[in-house]
Every structure is written in C-alpha cells, then in structure tokens.
Amino acid sequence: MSFDNSSQLDASRVGSGGGRGRGIAVGGGLGGGLLLLVVGLLFGQDGIDAITGGGGQDTGSQTSVEQERAERCRTGEDANRYTDCRMIATAQSLDQFWEDYLPQATGEQYVMPGVELFEGQTNTGCGAASSAVGPFYCPADETAYLDIAFFDELQTQFGAEGGPLAEEYVLAHEFGHHIQNQIGTLGYAQQDPQGPxxxxxxxxxxxxxxAGLWAGGAAGDTSGAVDLGDISQEELDQALDAASAIGDDRIQETTQGRVSPENFTHGASAQRQLWFYAGYRTGDINACDTFSARDLNAPPAL
Structure with missing residues (x-):
C-alpha cells in the first residue's frame, strides 16, 4: 500500500533505542529480575529466550541515527522508497485511524504507543531483547519494537512474498497488542499461554x-497528514501471505518437521489469514472478538 507522495512524515514519531519506562510490570521472574509479559509477532509470551541481560545502542549512536532519519524521511515519497520511513508513515497512519476509531467503538481514548526501530538488540521496559525475538510489544513501556532486518527474514526464512502492505501489517499487528492493552484483553495471553x-x-x-481493521479503514483516507492509497488485490494477497507465513503450523513444520497444536501460541496460518480478513472486510471491532468465538477456524463475521 503506497503513501501519497505529498504526505508529511514526522520522523520523531519513531525512536531508535530502548523504551520509555512507563506502565505496570506484569509477569514472573527470570534470573533474579523481572521478565515482563512480552507479546511478539512470532514467538510465545513470558519466557522468550531472546530476552537477554544487556545491550542496546549507546546514546550517541542513537542520536546520530535519528538525525539522519529526520533528514531522509520527510514525505510519502520517502516512505515508498525507504523501509524505515515507511514504518514512520505507518505509525502515523495507525495513530490517525485509532485516535478516531477507538473512542467511537469502545469509549476508550486512544493513547499513542511508542515505536522503536533497532538493530541487533535493545533495552526495553521488559528487559533487554535481541532481534531474534522478532517484532514485539512490551506493555510495561507501551512500546512496539522492530528490527527492520526482520522483513528480509520474513521472505528468506519464512517464505513470505513480501511487499509494502506485508511490512505495514507487521507494525499494525503490534499496535493491535497496544489496543488490547487499552481495552483489557492482552492479559489473556499470560493466563492461558499455550494450545490451539x-x-x-x-x-x-x-x-x-x-491490523486488518486498520488496513481496511485507513486505505484511501485523505483526512490526515499521512494519506494512504487504496489497497490492490495484489497488496491484500501479500499481507495475507505474510500472516500465513508466520502461522504456528507453518513455522513448526519448517523447524521441527511436524505440527504440534498443543504448543501453539499464535494460531495456524489459515486462522491468521481469516482473522486479518475479518477485520479488513467488516471494519467492525466486534468482529475481532476471538474470545467468544467457538471455532477459531470460522470467524463469525465471515
């Protein structure tokens, strides 16, 4: 999904280091310290092996990266050319959508999450984390974390087709966890952490x-500083392909040669596609009530 070339980017919307240290810690202990609930695109919650004990960019390096990005990421044309600029524009688009939609749909006022792009490892409100964890959301500092090298891995390691909307879906999914944090459903991941x-x-x-709700609602919206074009069928297929590529069954089949539903933490490939499409097609947050669904293979709204 391309951004209108005249869109105005605010590079300060995205940082390049650790989180901001606000919010309430949840979770258990690890090595004498707190391991907080981390919700990632790929791997399980509360026990991610990639949460480590050190690392993160130094302040000087972080400042340099952000200054360079501010010079390079100014317009929608830049967002269509550079991946990090696209993440800035996507974050702004997500802000625009949820700031308008969430109060109308739920009565909750939208609170902007942090967004951090990092390389290798970073410090967060949930501890230090490496890029091996994949994109994730830390509720303790209300921040989404992403190493943009993941987009190459999505294609080379997970077999996804790729494409702009596929990349935007990744960040939109992490924003989805932030919305869950606001409306009170995020904690179910920790209470019941494994199984189909x-x-x-x-x-x-x-x-x-x-994420699908945002994609459908933001497409063609020209009311804000960042304007998205309409979604083509090819772009929609690429986003659905990305969702499929990171299904539990597909990852397990690739890594261990068999599927173990009892170890599922994120859902099967077909389920991830169906629920993204349910949000995209209906534009209704009530269609995203997975907790009342009797059959996760058949979203009631479809």
Whole structure:
C-alpha cells in the first residue's frame, strides 16, 4: 500500500533505542529480575529466550541515527522508497485511524504507543531483547519494537512474498497488542499461554484482526497528514501471505518437521489469514472478538 507522495512524515514519531519506562510490570521472574509479559509477532509470551541481560545502542549512536532519519524521511515519497520511513508513515497512519476509531467503538481514548526501530538488540521496559525475538510489544513501556532486518527474514526464512502492505501489517499487528492493552484483553495471553484454543492464540488472532481493521479503514483516507492509497488485490494477497507465513503450523513444520497444536501460541496460518480478513472486510471491532468465538477456524463475521 503506497503513501501519497505529498504526505508529511514526522520522523520523531519513531525512536531508535530502548523504551520509555512507563506502565505496570506484569509477569514472573527470570534470573533474579523481572521478565515482563512480552507479546511478539512470532514467538510465545513470558519466557522468550531472546530476552537477554544487556545491550542496546549507546546514546550517541542513537542520536546520530535519528538525525539522519529526520533528514531522509520527510514525505510519502520517502516512505515508498525507504523501509524505515515507511514504518514512520505507518505509525502515523495507525495513530490517525485509532485516535478516531477507538473512542467511537469502545469509549476508550486512544493513547499513542511508542515505536522503536533497532538493530541487533535493545533495552526495553521488559528487559533487554535481541532481534531474534522478532517484532514485539512490551506493555510495561507501551512500546512496539522492530528490527527492520526482520522483513528480509520474513521472505528468506519464512517464505513470505513480501511487499509494502506485508511490512505495514507487521507494525499494525503490534499496535493491535497496544489496543488490547487499552481495552483489557492482552492479559489473556499470560493466563492461558499455550494450545490451539488458548488465550495466547486468541490474543494473537485478535491482534491480526485489529491490523486488518486498520488496513481496511485507513486505505484511501485523505483526512490526515499521512494519506494512504487504496489497497490492490495484489497488496491484500501479500499481507495475507505474510500472516500465513508466520502461522504456528507453518513455522513448526519448517523447524521441527511436524505440527504440534498443543504448543501453539499464535494460531495456524489459515486462522491468521481469516482473522486479518475479518477485520479488513467488516471494519467492525466486534468482529475481532476471538474470545467468544467457538471455532477459531470460522470467524463469525465471515
């Protein structure tokens, strides 16, 4: 999905280091310290091996990256050319959509999450994390974290087709976790962390649905500083392909040669596609109620 070339980017919307340290810690202990609930696009919650004990960019390097990005990421044309600029524009688009939609749909006022692009590893409100964890959301500092090298891995390691909307879906999914944090459904992931019908799977599928809700609602919206074009069928297919590529069954089949539903934390490939499409097609947050769904293979709204 391309941005209108005249869109105005605010590079300060995205940072290049650790989180902002606000919010309430949830979760258990690890090595004498707190391991907080982390909700990632790929791997399970509360126990991610890639949460480590150190790292993060130094302040000088972080400032240099942000200054360079501010010079380079100014317009929608830049967003269509550079991946990090696209993430800035996507964050702004997500802000525009949820600031308008969330109060109308739920009565909750939207609170902007942080967004951090990092390389290798970073410090967060949930501890230090490496890029091996994949994109994730930390509720303790209300920040989405992403190493943009993941987009290459999405194609080379997970077999996704790629494309702009596929990349935008990744950030929209993490924003979906932030919305869940606001409306009170995020905690189900920790209470019931594993299995094909688990709270963790329902949380992840709801985040996919919320990402689809944004994609359908923001496409063609010219009311804000960042304007998105209409979504082509090819772009929609690329986003659905990305959702499929990171399904539990597909990852397990690739990494261990068999599928173990009892270990699911994010949902099967077909489920991730269906729930993204449910949000995209209906434009209704009620269609994203995975917790009431009797059959996660058949979203009631479809």
């Amino acid at each position: 019908e688990s709270g963790a799977v329902r949380v992840e599928l709801q985040a996919d649905c919320l």
